[in-house]
Amino acid sequence: MADTPENSEAPPAAAAPAPVRKKHNKLLIILLSILLIPVVIIALWIWVSLGYTYSTGERAGYIQKISKKGWICKTWEGEIAMTPLPGATPQIFAFTVRNDSIAHVLEEYAGKQVSLTYEQHRGVPSSCFGETEYFVTKVHRVGP
16 A cells, blocks of 8 residues: 555656746846846936036026927926127027926026026936936026
8 A cells, every 4th residue: 555646756747837937937037137227227327417417507698598398208498698799699508497496487587687507417318308418507687
């Protein structure tokens, strides 16, 4: 009675699915790596480009336009005309505003002389963050 089927070990056929499951796990890990690594790299790129300020500065001029633009990602884009001397051809400085409250202040000052404080962020990967690399952080009215 020692050789009854109840006392024998499990047949080798029951152990067969384990290697198939290991193959599926390896395939899943490879696919996740292929998808996850680029996403992590892009997220790091965005984080560094928006978190690191290449330069800061200030520009003064007359606000020519400020508008919210974009098909999917709406951003505030504007321009000021900087005139070095009266009667000279003005230079146009294009900028992006990430803060709605600053954009509304700029709308109020349209056509008036202002001073903009900005940060330059180089290498921003998409126009979803702004069409320019100059992001306005403060605005001050100049003159009366």
